Amino acid sequence: MKSEVPDIAERFRRAGIGLKDALAVIDMTLEDDVRELATLSPHKLFEGLNQLIGRTVHGTTIERFKPRQGDHPFHTFEIQTEQGDVLGYLNMMYLRRPIPCYYLVYVEVLVSFRGRGLGNKILKTFKQFVELKGAVGLLDNIIPPDEPTYDIYTKLGWTRIEALTGNNTLNGDGHYMVFVPASMKSPDLKDRLARLLFRIRKKRPIIDMHDNESMVKRTIEEFRSVYEALERLFQGELSTGTSTPMMRFMFTRFVTKVLSFRRRITSLLGYTGGESLEQISISDHIKTLTIQPWSLWTSKEAEAKIWGEEDIIRSLPEALRQEPTLFIEALPLYCRPYLSSWMARKGGGEARDLRISDLLDLGFDPTRLREFSIEGEPHIFERISPHFLSAIEKRRMFFSRIAGTLSKVRFRNASIRANPPLVILHDRGNVYVLRRKVQGIHLEEALDQLRTSSTLKEMNRMAGIDRTIGLTINEIRGWLMKAPDTAHSEEIEDLSFFVPWDLDRNTPVVTVDAAGVSFDTIWIA
Numbered sequence: 001m002k003s004e005v006p007d008i009a010e011r012f013r014r015a016g017i018g019l020k021d022a023l024a025v026i027d028m029t030l031e032d033d034v035r036e037l038a039t040l041s042p043h044k045l046f047e048g049l050n051q052l053i054g055r056t057v058h059g060t061t062i063e064r065f066k067p068r069q070g071d072h073p074f075h076t077f078e079i080q081t082e083q084g085d086v087l088g089y090l091n092m093m094y095l096r097r098p099i100p101c102y103y104l105v106y107v108e109v110l111v112s113f114r115g116r117g118l119g120n121k122i123l124k125t126f127k128q129f130v131e132l133k134g135a136v137g138l139l140d141n142i143i144p145p146d147e148p149t150y151d152i153y154t155k156l157g158w159t160r161i162e163a164l165t166g167n168n169t170l171n172g173d174g175h176y177m178v179f180v181p182a183s184m185k186s187p188d189l190k191d192r193l194a195r196l197l198f199r200i201r202k203k204r205p206i207i208d209m210h211d212n213e214s215m216v217k218r219t220i221e222e223f224r225s226v227y228e229a230l231e232r233l234f235q236g237e238l239s240t241g242t243s244t245p246m247m248r249f250m251f252t253r254f255v256t257k258v259l260s261f262r263r264r265i266t267s268l269l270g271y272t273g274g275e276s277l278e279q280i281s282i283s284d285h286i287k288t289l290t291i292q293p294w295s296l297w298t299s300k301e302a303e304a305k306i307w308g309e310e311d312i313i314r315s316l317p318e319a320l321r322q323e324p325t326l327f328i329e330a331l332p333l334y335c336r337p338y339l340s341s342w343m344a345r346k347g348g349g350e351a352r353d354l355r356i357s358d359l360l361d362l363g364f365d366p367t368r369l370r371e372f373s374i375e376g377e378p379h380i381f382e383r384i385s386p387h388f389l390s391a392i393e394k395r396r397m398f399f400s401r402i403a404g405t406l407s408k409v410r411f412r413n414a415s416i417r418a419n420p421p422l423v424i425l426h427d428r429g430n431v432y433v434l435r436r437k438v439q440g441i442h443l444e445e446a447l448d449q450l451r452t453s454s455t456l457k458e459m460n461r462m463a464g465i466d467r468t469i470g471l472t473i474n475e476i477r478g479w480l481m482k483a484p485d486t487a488h489s490e491e492i493e494d495l496s497f498f499v500p501w502d503l504d505r506n507t508p509v510v511t512v513d514a515a516g517v518s519f520d521t522i523w524i525a
Contacts, residue, residue, distance in 0.1 A: 008246075012233070016232070017229050017232060019052060019053070019056055019085075020081070020087065021225055021226070021229045023111075024110070024112070024222060024226050024229070025226050027111050027112055029226075029249075029251075029257075031253075053112070053113065053116065054116070056081055056082075057087075057116045057117070057118060059081060059082040060079050060080060060081055061080055062077050062079055062080070062121065063078050064077050064129075073210055074211075075091075075093070075094060075102070076089055076092075077122055077125055077129075079109070079118050079121070079122055087109065087110050087118060088107070088122060090123075090125075091105040091211060091214060092104050093105055093207060095196070095199065097199075098192045098199070099136055099193070100133070100135035101135055101138055102126075102135050103200060103207070104126060104137060104139035105207055105211050106214075107123065109122075119149070119152070120156075127179060130179060130181060131181045134181060134183055134184060135181070136180055136181075136184065136193070137158070137179035138177075138179075138196065139153070139158070140175055141175040141176075141177050156179075158177040158178065159178055159179070161176045161177060161197060164178060164180070164189065164190060164193055165193050165194050165197075166190065176200075178193060212265075220279055223254075223257075223258055223261070226254060227254065227282070230251060230254060231283075233250075234251075238285060238286075241285070243290075245292055247289075248291065248292035249292040249295065249296070252289075252359070252365075253293070255282070255356050256293065256359065256365045258280060259359065263363070263364070282356070287356050288355055288356070289356050290355055291358070291365075293365050293367050293368070294430050295428045296428060298427070298429075304321070304322070304323070304425060306426075307423070307424055308422055308423035308424055308434070309422050309423060312422050312423055313423055324425040324427040325427045325430050328370055329367070331370035331371060333369065334370060334371050334380055334437075335503070336369070336445060336503075337506050338362065338363075338366075340506065341506075342362050351366060367383070369382055370383075378436070378437035379422075379435065380435050380436075381432050382432065383432055384432075385431070386426070386429065386431050388431075389426070389431055394491055395420070395421065395491050395494070396421050398491040399420035402418070402483070406418060409479065411475045411476050411479070411522070412519075413518040413520070414472055415520070415521050415522070416476060416521075416524060417523050417524070418524055419435050419438055419498070419525040420435070421434070422434045422436070438498050439500060439501070439509070440500045440509075440521070440523055441498060441501040441503070442496060442497070443469065443496070443497040446469065446499045446501060447466050450466045450508070451466060453506065455507075456506075459507075463510070468510075468516070468517045468518065473497050480495075495525070497522060497524055498523040499519060499522060500520060500521055
C-alpha cells in the first residue's frame with residue numbers, strides 16, 4: 001500500500017490548515033496510524049513538529065472570561081495562542097457563602113498539547129487569582145493516585161480538606177482539596193469549610209449539568225472544525241467526485257467518533273439535546289463514500305505483534321498470524337440485534353460495501369466485531385482504538401486477580417463469568433482483541449431492545465426485566481468494589497456487562513418463577 005500513501009504534511013500545508021486544527025484532525029482520525037504513515041511518507045511527517053508545538057506553547061497567554069448572560073455560569077480561563085486559538089480551558093464557579101470560594105469545576109488541555117506544562121500554567125494562574133481575590137479555592141481531585149500528575153495540586157499548595165476540618169468522613173466518596181490564601185484570616189475556618197463542602201455537594205448535580213452543557217458545546221465546535229479541515233484537505237478529490245483509501249479512512253474515522261460521542265451524551269446528567277449534533281452537517285457526497293474503518297498502511301520493517309494465551313496463538317491459522325488485519329477484516333460480521341434489525345429493514349442479505357450514510361443510519365460501526373471459530377468454538381474479534389491498549393492490559397490482570405473469587409458468589413441467582421481478552425494483535429495501526437463469544441448481548445443493547453422493540457416492550461413491562469438487570473448488575477458492581485482484591489480498582493468502572501440473550505429470536509433468556517425474574521449468568525468483559 002506504500003504507493004497510495006499521500007504526503008499528509010504537504011496536504012496540510014497546501015490546505016492552509018493551522019497547527020491546532022491539523023493536530024485535532026490527526027488525533028481524531030489517524031490516531032496510532034500516524035506513526036506508520038511517518039515512516040512511509042517521502043518526507044518525515046510534520047518534520048520539526050515538536051519544536052513547532054514548543055514555540056506555540058511558549059507563546060500562549062491565559063485570558064479570563066466572566067459569566068455571560070445566557071451562557072453558562074462559569075468564570076473561565078482560556079489558554080490562547082498568539083493567533084487566538086484555544087488550547088485549553090478552566091471552568092470555575094464563585095460562591096459567596098459560607099465563605100468566599102471559587103470552586104474549580106474542570107480543567108482541560110487539548111490532547112496534542114498535554115505534557116508541556118500548560119495544565120500547570122493554568123492552575124498557577126487559578127491559584128494567583130484566588131489569592132488576589134482573597135477567596136478559598138476548592139476542587140475534587142479525580143486523578144487516580146497512581147497517575148504521575150496526582151500530586152500536581154499538592155505541589156501548588158493544595159491540601160486535602162480533612163487536614164483543615166479534622167473530619168475524615170467529610171470527604172465521603174470525593175477527593176476534595178482546598179487552597180487557603182495566606183491573607184485569609186477566619187477564626188471559624190474549620191466550621192465554614194465543612195459547611196462549604198456540604199453546599200457544594202448539594203449544588204453538584206446542577207454544576208455538573210452546566211459543565212456537561214459546556215463540554216458538549218465545545219466538542220461540537222471541535223467536530224465542526226475538524227470536518228471543515230477534512231473538506232479542505234481533500235478538496236481536490238471532492239471537486240472531481242473521486243475518492244482514495246486515505247480520504248475514505250479519515251472521513252470514516254471522523255464519523256465513527258461523532259457517533260460514539262452521540263451515544264455518550266445521551267446519558268449525561270442534564271443533557272437535553274439543546275446542543276444538537278445535527279449542527280455538524282455532512283455533505284451528500286461524503287455520505288455516499290464507501291467506509292474504510294481500518295488502517296491499510298504499514299512499512300516494510302513493521303511486523304504484526306501478537307500476544308496472549310500461547311495455546312490459542314498456536315492454534316491460529318498461519319494466514320491470520322502473517323496478515324492479521326486483512327484476515328480479520330474478511331471475517332463475517334457479528335450479527336448483534338442492532339445490526340440484524342437494520343439489515344431486516346434493508347431487506348436482508350449481508351452488510352457489505354457499507355457507506356458512511358449507513359453508519360449514520362445504524363449509529364455505530366458494525367465492522368468492529370467479527371465472528372471467528374477456533375476448533376469449533378465461537379469467538380469474537382473486536383477492533384479497538386490503540387489508545388485503549390493499556391486499559392486492555394490492565395483488564396487482563398484484573399481478571400486474573402478475581403478469577404478464583406467469581407465462582408463462589410451469586411447475585412439474585414445469577415453467577416458471574418469473566419470473558420477476558422485471550423489474544424491481542426497489533427498490525428498496521430489496528431488493534432484486535434480476541435474473546436470467546438458468549439450467549440448474551442451487551443447491557444446497553446439489551447436494555448435498549450427491552451424498552452424499544454415492539455415485540456419486547458410488553459414483555460418487559462409485565463415482568464420488569466430491565467429492572468432485574470439493573471438491580472443484579474448494581475449488586476455485582478457493589479460487591480466488586482468491596483471485594484479485597486478489587487477495592488477502588490478503576491477497572492471496575494470500565495467493565496462491560498453481558499446478559500443472556502437468544503440472538504435468533506432476539507429475546508432475553510430468563511427464568512421466571514414464584515420468586516420473580518432472574519438470570520442464570522452475567523458475563524463481565
